[in-house]
Amino acid sequence: xxxxxxxAAFAATDPSYLASCLAQRQPGGGAGSRFLAATTLxxxxxxxxxxxxxxxxxxxxxxxxxxxRGRFGLLRLVELVPxxxxxxxxxxxxxxxxxxxxxxxxxxxxxxxxxxxxxRASGKEVVWTFFPxxxxxxxxxxxxxxxxxxKVSAAKALELGLEWAKVG
Numbered sequence: 823x824x825x826x827x828x829x830a831a832f833a834a835t836d837p838s839y840l841a842s843c844l845a846q847r848q849p850g851g852g853a854g855s856r857f858l859a860a861t862t863l864x865x866x867x868x869x870x871x872x873x874x875x876x877x878x879x880x881x882x883x884x885x886x887x888x889x890x891r892g893r894f895g896l897l898r899l900v901e902l903v904p905x906x907x908x909x910x911x912x913x914x915x916x917x918x919x920x921x922x923x924x925x926x927x928x929x930x931x932x933x934x935x936x937x938x939x940x941x942r943a944s945g946k947e948v949v950w951t952f953f954p955x956x957x958x959x960x961x962x963x964x965x966x967x968x969x970x971x972x973k974v975s976a977a978k979a980l981e982l983g984l985e986w987a988k989v990g
Contacts, residue, residue, distance in 0.1 A: 824871055827947070828886065831938045832867050835948040843951060847892070853911075853922050853990035855895035855953040858930065865890070866952060871936060878957040883939040883950060885957070890934035892954020896986045897928055904977035908987050910963070912970045918961045919968050921979045921987040928989045931955045958986055 832840070840863060847857050874887035899908070899921060910919040935957055937950040963982050968974075976987065 824873065824886070828871055828936070828938070829867055831947045831949050832863070834941065834944070834946040840949060843949075847953065853895065853913075853988045855928070855955050856893050857934070857954060858891045858893060861890065866936070874935060876935075876957050878959045879937065880939075883937045884947075886936040886938070887933050888936070889932060890954065891930065891932050892934055894928040894931045894955030895953070895989050896955070896958060897923065897926060897989055899976045899980050899984060899987050902926075902976040902987065904975060906976040907973055908976055908979050910968045910970070910972040910974060910979070911988075912965045916960070917965055919963050919965050919970065919972070920961045921974075921976075921984050922990050923976070923987040924990045926987075926989045928955070 844863060847855065848860060849856055849858060869888040869890060871886035871888045874885040876885060879885040902923060906923060908921040908923045911922045912919050931954050934952055934954045936952045938947050939950045940946070941948045961984060963984060968982070979987070
């Protein structure tokens with residue numbers, strides 16, 4: 823049942839969106855969590871996913887977990903030297919910024935999380951995202967207060983209420 827559900831969600835998801843998500847997660851990809859080895863959509867569709875709950879998964883999403891190794895693409899801001907420069911970024915145009923720190927690697931993890939949820943237009947269950955490592959609560963710091971690209975210290979990001987920095 824789980825396997826069929828996941829296959830149906832992949833089939834209902836915009837292929838260009840899936841390609842973009844997959845490219846972002848490849849070794850050497852952009853900032854954030856990445857797979858340790860090159861991974862294909864077929865790999866993601868054929869792996870044995872298990873249902874997974876976590877407090878950071880929203881009630882409208884359904885989580886799954888599979889043994890796909892990767893590098894967790896986040897660090898707690900408190901682990902950085904307070905003067906470390908971070909960039910406030912909104913790459914997905916959510917209206918909220920996240921902190922990004924360059925030149926730092928996150929820890930290796932032995933699992934990947936897949937989130938499914940309803941498509942806004944069709945209501946069908948689709949792939950929202952997938953990433954190595956634990957989910958985190960999204961930022962609520964609005965871009966209107968701190969536009970995309972704003973540079974601040976790690977200490978200032980903590981003052982603003984951010985807890986995590988995406989590694990790049």
